[in-house]
Amino acid sequence: MAIRVLVVDDSSFFRRRVSEILNRDPLLTVVDTAANGQEAVEKARLLRPDVITMDIEMPVMDGISAVRAIMKATPTPVLMFSSLTHDGARATLDALDAGAMDFLPKRFEDIARSKEEAILLLQQRVKAISRRRAVAAPVSRSSTIGAASAAARVRPTLASTPAGRGFAAATPVVAEPVVERRSLPRRSGKHYQLLAIGTSTGGPVALQKVLTRLPANFPHPIVLIQHMPGTFTSAFAARLDGLCQIRVKEAEDGDQLRPGHAYLAPGGKQMLFEGRAGNARLRVIDGNDKVNYKPCVDITFASAAKIYGGNVLAVVLTGMGADGREGARLLKEQGASIWAQDEESCVVYGMPQAVAKAGIATESLPLSLIGDAINNEIGG
CATH class of the missing domain: 3.40.50.2300 (Response regulator)
Structure with a gap:
């Protein structure tokens, strides 16, 4: 039909x-x-x-x-x-x-x-x-802001997309039904130095739900890769910064990574790391026009694998296509932890499914649990 x-x-x-x-x-x-x-x-x-x-x-x-x-x-x-x-x-x-x-x-x-x-x-x-039926009206932005503002927040002072780029275009494949997990995964005891999150379709709302669960004293830097045009990422970073206890900004070339700060990859650019873990900086570059996505999750994840090795928790959220799978594979080979959003809570179960089907993800979690699971795993 x-x-x-x-x-x-x-x-x-x-x-x-x-x-x-x-x-x-x-x-x-x-x-x-x-x-x-x-x-x-x-x-x-x-x-x-x-x-x-x-x-x-x-x-x-x-x-x-x-x-x-x-x-x-x-x-x-x-x-x-x-x-x-x-x-x-x-x-x-x-x-x-x-x-x-x-x-x-x-x-x-x-x-x-x-x-x-x-x-x-x-x-x-x-x-x-x-493929995803809308089921209820979400909480309004004003009430979300009110809830975030009600929490005690200690916030330290924070020192155009090419045609076709930044929009996932692959058709998602239909996955097997999964049972939603309703408890936090057991803490692994791993040592981390970076949280990396990649997403596409449905990502703006998903990122908001995850990041608003993180405390202001989150112990590590966070990098965010969202398929989005360049004119959108600065506004999106500003919105997240107003809602979250952590600080959120659009990444700039030369940014030094700081704990409790999230850096959103600019639309139309690629975000990489340079230096060494614990004192790394971001490189924001134009990148190769032959790459389908700007920003690209695979590119940022692969760069993280070189600098941070296995000391990364990488999370792949809702999105079309398979961006993030190969970068997550490189991280997994270094010993990093890879989580994927589960099918039932995704707007489009493409990117998380690609990671899960390849056997790379160690956890498949509903969106409602991911923020708390990150806190539990990293110990923020």
Whole structure:
């Protein structure tokens, strides 16, 4: 049965364009369109589509308000279309907080090197998020901030994506069902010097849930690799910094790694390490344009293996494709610990599945446990 899609945008041209692209795939069918958020809420209730594509700026009701209303009344996977600007980034992050599952730039030339690649990517994204039913409206960002602010926080002073880069494009494979683990894994007693987390589709919300569990006195530096365009990563780092007890910043070339600080790889760049463990610095470079992802989890993980050896806890969260598998393999060969998010809690079980199926992951954990499991393992 075809995946039923509701297309929402105030531009009749864009509605028609998206509808034509989706209808080209025999597994997708556009059941209707809406010109504003209020229409989207009403048609979501009447038509019960499998997926909704949603613009942000619209008359009558904007896309963020529409996502909130839909998640409250008829939870449905939503793919947002966003402009690649700082304001567009902030609005997109608000939409993800409201319950949207994923986003793509509204200008198709920003997401692919060719028209056909852009068409395939949009079709793949819609199919990927259709596999995950939205189940409830999330906690609002304001209440999350309030909870984070209520905790005592001692915070020390902290000293454009190329076309097609930074967006995972591989189709996820269907995995065997798994039973959700409901207890923390036994502490291994390993010595660590670095926490490294890689993710893609669904990552912004997943990272927020994990990082807000870490205390301000977390004993090691943290590096974050999220597939995201360059105009988004600074806004995303600032948002995480406001929510978390640890410090979070967009990584810069030459940053010295400090305990209790998380460094988000800039979109459109690659993040590496130089120096020695315990006194390492970050290198942020343009990297090879032939690499599919900028930033790339494999590249950062591989660099960590050279500098930190086995003293790394690497976690692979939700995302399309297999980025992170080969880097995790190199870390595992050095004796590092590799964890993967489990299937049931992923938006897309692609990257974690690639690590788990290769026999690299030692733990497969639900998202709700990962932050506490990190604290238990590392002893923050």
